[in-house]
Amino acid sequence: MSINYKDVDEMDNKKVLLTIFGGTGDLAQRKLYPSLFRLYLKGQLKESFAVIGTARRPWTNNTYREVVQKAVASLAQTPEQAATFASHFYYQSHNVNDTEHYVALRDLADQLDEQYQLAGNRLFYLAMSPNFFGTIVHHLESQGMITTDGYHRVIIEKPFGTDYNSAETLNAEITDVFSETEIYRIDHYLGKEMIQNISAIRFANNIFESQWNNRYIANVQINIAEDLGVEERGGYYDKSGALKDMVQNHILQVLSLLAMEPPIEFSEKGIRQEKIKALEAIRIYKEDEVKEHFVRGQYAAGKRNDQTFASYREEENVAADSQTETFVAGKFYIDNFRWSGVPFYIRTGKRLTEKGTRINIVFKQVPVNVFKTSINEPCEQQSLEPNVLTIYIQPTEGFSLSLNGKEVGNGFDMHPVKLDYRNSSEILENTPEAYEKLLLDALNGDGTNFTHWDEVAQSWRIVDVIRHAWDHSTAEFPNYAAGSMGPKEADELLEKDGFKWIWSPDVWYRERGLLD
Incomplete structure (x- = not known):
């Protein structure tokens, strides 16, 4: 695998001590260590950094x-590197519950700070269960690990709570420190990359920004589909489900970027303020309205392209x-002047037909259709x-615009034409991975692409009503075949x-007999 890296100025070199709680876990090995290594190759991390x-x-x-070496082996130019x-x-x-262990951790941190000349900059990554977040941060404070001269920042993985009340309690524990x-x-x-491109497509192109409202847009569709089942996550997933695992965070974050007003300036503060306003404008349903506006499903056994799949209830730890x-x-629905009356449809699930994340902005038809079947x-x-x-967010990246054009030949028959752009394989290969970007943002003190408490809180307020409505009724599960696109x-x-649905x-x- 070849990656083109350019040198960065010495001023961009980050001095930091990164402490990873959960450093032996799957997330650290699959995402964090390769991302840190890419920053190392690009010169963002040089000699003045250490990781505990x-x-x-x-x-x-x-x-x-x-x-660590095994985790980065495919990226390294040599084993020595x-x-x-x-x-x-x-x-x-x-x-994490033993005070004496934090004393040892502090001593090691102080030693490394001096050894690598880290200027007291400390970044803590909590890649553990949220149950331990409060315990960890209070021990960091009580054992003097955040009293150095440099900055002190903490990165927190989702899930951030299981409902609004638990999230509020968790947030209070962390903001104590x-x-x-x-x-x-x-x-x-x-x-x-393409989530961050939403703002560029909107605000840098008048052809879209001038029509980004209810006068011209009929509906918006957000799809996050997975073709895999729950795999080894059955124990966790059975306590969470698609609503909390995907809608409360990923989908509502994407929706807020699509719906937000143009910020006064393209800055962390400006973007965050408009995202919060957009989330606060989302209509919170009453529990008796949930059935009308939301559908839940659970996959049964299924077959696609000669592959057979077990049902969710047959998965391990379910x-x-x-x-x-x-x-x-x-x-x-978003109850504001720009979006009044425009439905934002969302769809996400396991064991669907294809893996893919894509957004469809569906524009209204022309006021008068002058084209007839015969002139x-x-x-x-x-x-x-x-x-x-x-x-297109993943696995391919890019965007397309479908138009109606005239078919070649006699007559005036209309047919759809697609203007399509996809990032090349070379661009995809050299695109920074999401965790690489976010780690660099945290090192730079840039919170633009992280979620503010006000965003988290409002997302839970929206989702809690749906969850409560479903908890008060029994679903007729399973109700869609594995390999299909849902019930x-x-x-x-x-x-x-x-x-x-635009994406089907x-x-x-089915047209080729590969799906029941």
Whole structure:
């Protein structure tokens, strides 16, 4: 794998001590260590940085460094390069509830601060269960680990609470120690290249910004589809479900970027203020309205393209009578001047037809359709497809715009034409991974692509009503076959409004007999 890296100015070199709670975990090995290594290769991290990994396992520094080297092996130009990088990593066996362990951690931190000349800059990454967040931050304070001269910041992984009340309690524990400006609540979707491109497409192109309102847009569709099941996450997922796992964070964050007003200036403060306003304008349904506007599903056994899949209830660590949803489709309304009356449809789920994240902006039809099936005779009008702006987030990146054009030849038959741009494989290969971008933002003290407490709080207020309504009723699960795009009620949700899902990969498979 070849990656083109350019040197950065010495002033961009970050001096920091990064302490990772949960340093032996899957997240650290799959995402954090490769992302830190990319920053190292680009010169953002040079000699003046050190990493402490902490967890319960009784590892040595050598064991830890071997794990780090293995995690970055595919990115390293030579084994020696990986070893040099890993030499900055130190391991501290740690019990988060044991005060004496924080004393040892503080002593190691002070030693490394002096050894690497880190100027007292400390970044703490809590890659652990939220149950430990309050305990950890209070021990960091009481044992004097955040009294150095440099900055002190904490990165927190989702889930941030399980409902509004638990999130509020968790936030109170953390803000007892760190100020809001020092807290970086990570949502890796905000680090994705095309999510960040939403603002560029909107605000840098008058053709879209001038029509980004209810006069011209009929509906907006946000899809985050996964073709995999819950895999080894059955125990966690059965206590969470698609609503909390995807809608409360990723989907509502994307929706706020699409719906926000143009900021006065493109800055952390300006963007955050407008995102919060957009979230606060989302209509919060009454519990008896949830059934009308939201659909939940759970996958049954299914078959696609000669592959057979077990049902959700047959997955490991999932209850045989589970009522956990693996699919959510719904309709949000934003009650403000710009978006009044425009439905924002969302759809996400496990074991769907294809993996993909994409946004469809569906524009209204022309006021008068002058095109008829025959020019010379009075007859019915030709049907016109809507103009659709599609933003492809993953696995492909880019955007397309569908238009109606004339077919080549005699007559005046209309057919859809797509103007399409996709990032090349070379660009994709050299695009910074989401965690790399977000770690660099945290090192720079830039919270633009992290979630503010006000965003988290409002997201939970919106989602809690839906969750409570579902908790008070029993669903008829399973209700969609693995490999499909969800239950038929998700299609009916749009059909009753006169719309349809723009992205329908299941149609292609069914036309070829590859999907039941």
